[in-house]
Amino acid sequence: MAVEKKSSRGAKGPPPKGKAKSSSKSSSQSSGSGTLIAVAVLGVLVAGVVYAHQAGHLNSYVEALQQGSAPSQKSPIDAVKDEIKNADAEFQQAETEKDAKTPPTKDAASKPAKKVNPEEDKAADDKKKQEGDAAKKAKKQKKPVRILQASIGAKEADYEIRQEIRAADRLHTKKKYQEALTEFRRLLKGNPKCIRCKYGEGAALHELADKQRSNKLVQEAIAAYKETCTWSGGRRSVRVAGCLAMSGRMSFMGQSRQSVKLLDTVLADLSEDVKILEEIGLQCLISAMNKKAKSALTRLLELDPENGFGLGHLGFVYKLELRYEEAVPLMFAGLRGNDDRSREPRFYYHLGDALQRLNRSDEAYEVYSQGADSGNFNSMYQRSTYNAPNLKAQPWWTPEETPYAADIKRIEKHWKTIRDEGLAVMNLNQGGFDKEEENLRKEGDWGQFTLFQQGHVLEDNCRKVPKTCKIMKSIKDAAGCKRGQVKYSVMQPGTVVWPHCGPTNCRLRFHLGLVVPDDVHIRCGNDTRTWYEGKTIVFDDSFEHEVWHHGKSFRMVFIMDFWHPDLTQRQKEELSPI
Numbered sequence: 210m211a212v213e214k215k216s217s218r219g220a221k222g223p224p225p226k227g228k229a230k231s232s233s234k235s236s237s238q239s240s241g242s243g244t245l246i247a248v249a250v251l252g253v254l255v256a257g258v259v260y261a262h263q264a265g266h267l268n269s270y271v272e273a274l275q276q277g278s279a280p281s282q283k284s285p286i287d288a289v290k291d292e293i294k295n296a297d298a299e300f301q302q303a304e305t306e307k308d309a310k311t312p313p314t315k316d317a318a319s320k321p322a323k324k325v326n327p328e329e330d331k332a333a334d335d336k337k338k339q340e341g342d343a344a345k346k347a348k349k350q351k352k353p354v355r356i357l358q359a360s361i362g363a364k365e366a367d368y369e370i371r372q373e374i375r376a377a378d379r380l381h382t383k384k385k386y387q388e389a390l391t392e393f394r395r396l397l398k399g400n401p402k403c404i405r406c407k408y409g410e411g412a413a414l415h416e417l418a419d420k421q422r423s424n425k426l427v428q429e430a431i432a433a434y435k436e437t438c439t440w441s442g443g444r445r446s447v448r449v450a451g452c453l454a455m456s457g458r459m460s461f462m463g464q465s466r467q468s469v470k471l472l473d474t475v476l477a478d479l480s481e482d483v484k485i486l487e488e489i490g491l492q493c494l495i496s497a498m499n500k501k502a503k504s505a506l507t508r509l510l511e512l513d514p515e516n517g518f519g520l521g522h523l524g525f526v527y528k529l530e531l532r533y534e535e536a537v538p539l540m541f542a543g544l545r546g547n548d549d550r551s552r553e554p555r556f557y558y559h560l561g562d563a564l565q566r567l568n569r570s571d572e573a574y575e576v577y578s579q580g581a582d583s584g585n586f587n588s589m590y591q592r593s594t595y596n597a598p599n600l601k602a603q604p605w606w607t608p609e610e611t612p613y614a615a616d617i618k619r620i621e622k623h624w625k626t627i628r629d630e631g632l633a634v635m636n637l638n639q640g641g642f643d644k645e646e647e648n649l650r651k652e653g654d655w656g657q658f659t660l661f662q663q664g665h666v667l668e669d670n671c672r673k674v675p676k677t678c679k680i681m682k683s684i685k686d687a688a689g690c691k692r693g694q695v696k697y698s699v700m701q702p703g704t705v706v707w708p709h710c711g712p713t714n715c716r717l718r719f720h721l722g723l724v725v726p727d728d729v730h731i732r733c734g735n736d737t738r739t740w741y742e743g744k745t746i747v748f749d750d751s752f753e754h755e756v757w758h759h760g761k762s763f764r765m766v767f768i769m770d771f772w773h774p775d776l777t778q779r780q781k782e783e784l785s786p787i
């Protein structure tokens with residue numbers, strides 16, 4: 210299975226360029242017309258930039274099977290582990306406190322913990338620290354499965370059967386999920402108030418779902434987690450863990466909105482919980498409910514001003530709102546803060562972008578350089594975030610350096626046909642040309658007419674340019690490139706596009722010049738070029754590039770994304786669409 214690496218280091222970008230053409234430019238992660246889950250599902254797009262590309266959010270195991278491994282950096286197991294990590298630590302602490310008291314009394318939980326052995330404490334602290342450091346270093350490595358430790362409130366039904374709960378947890382830890390499930394269900398029969406048993410049931414179902422790639426089991430896991438979340442009289446920390454796990458699985462199933470609704474309505478007494486507010490903020494961002502994300506994150510920071518998740522993510526919301534001045538300090542704080550989720554590649558990308566647009570390029574490149582050094586980007590100039598490892602990386606290519614030279618020759622032979630069909634569409638009152646809406650333009654007018662995207666043909670558009678589509682349909686590595694598009698691009702005089710990077714290194718972008726006036730330029734990496742009518746230029750749009758049109762009449766090019774030549778057939782089949 211093609212495991213997607215966030216970023217393999219080593220691919221060096223071009224040397225720093227003397228000066229980006231317009232000094233105060235910047236970048237905004239763009240897929241061209243990459244379909245985003247928020248757009249596809251909800252039809253909402255705020256300021257042209259969203260929190261996550263579709264590829265970052267697999268919906269259900271059906272897609273997971275079709276698409277191969279998730280480009281999202283977390284496996285479901287990792288995700289739940291993260292979700293419960295904090296609750297877990299809390300429980301372990303409570304457990305330690307409780308173990309220190311023998312025998313437990315009715316009000317044991319309210320008594321101060323007794324120090325058992327300071328040496329042991331220190332050793333535990335050191336271990337914790339080491340683990341913390343190691344975790345930081347091995348951020349991207351797969352960690353062993355951990356589950357919620359049995360921590361049982363002395364006042365609760367769970368306490369009486371703590372040994373059985375631990376035994377069931379051990380089954381889970383040994384990956385005997387079916388047995389763990391059976392055991393938790395048996396315990397629940399005799400102890401219907403055992404919230405830990407319900408959580409255990411959910412966790413076992415979750416793992417089984419993952420193992421069997423079964424959406425039905427995910428739904429069952431969600432149901433069990435939801436019961437945990439809404440447990441009447443249940444221990445708060447277990448409830449929170451249940452809510453977070455529920456929400457995480459719902460998000461996986463593409464139900465972020467429904468999750469927010471549930472968390473909102475069901476949780477009167479948990480609505481001020483920091484972890485819950487983080488989750489609401491996250492799921493709102495995923496489902497493009499930016500206003501609501503903002504209010505959850507703002508409240509979160511009132512309660513917990515140093516919260517690294519809140520800082521980075523609230524900054525991200527301001528970035529989406531184009532409020533760069535407010536975004537920058539928050540995103541900086543997020544990068545420095547205590548939560549890795551605010552150090553994902555998109556945070557480096559958008560902080561740098563905001564800085565560039567504020568005319569603070571030096572700081573932007575400092576951020577990009579840190580992003581590259583921390584493995585979040587391939588290089589400071591190649592800032593795509595959905596990457597396959599070990600692909601040849603250079604800003605400019607020639608057709609002859611690719612296996613597509615013969616295809617390009619054939620396409621160029623028909624360039625006038627392609628041009629005339631595009632012009633005819635333009636003359637139909639620009640019929641079909643979509644205005645660029647990803648906030649990539651600094652100024653001007655730029656439209657696109659798309660024929661293929663994510664490996665699918667757009668038949669309605671193709672009918673308007675039948676000869677062009679016929680040619681392209683025969684070229685599988687372009688028409689079938691699930692991480693790209695085939696489209697016409699028309700740019701009017703006076704248009705300036707901010708520097709930006711595409712979302713993936715898995716494609717090369719071919720531009721066939723169709724109508725090319727003087728004084729129109731494209732920079733990619735360190736090289737600035739222009740187009741020639743009937744001729745094709747090739748660049749890797751995961752590298753920073755920008756375009757400016759100071760000419761006197763419109764420019765039209767035909768853009769064809771081809772799979773990167775280093776990808777295997779299997780990767781082409783399994784990579785998720787962007």
Ligand code: OGA
Pocket residue numbers: 241698699700706711718750754756766768
């Ligand atoms: C691109 C791009 C601008 C243009 O193809 O990635 O930014 O000139 N193109 O159409």
Ligand code: MN
Pocket residue numbers: 239709710711750754
């Ligand atoms: Mn571009």
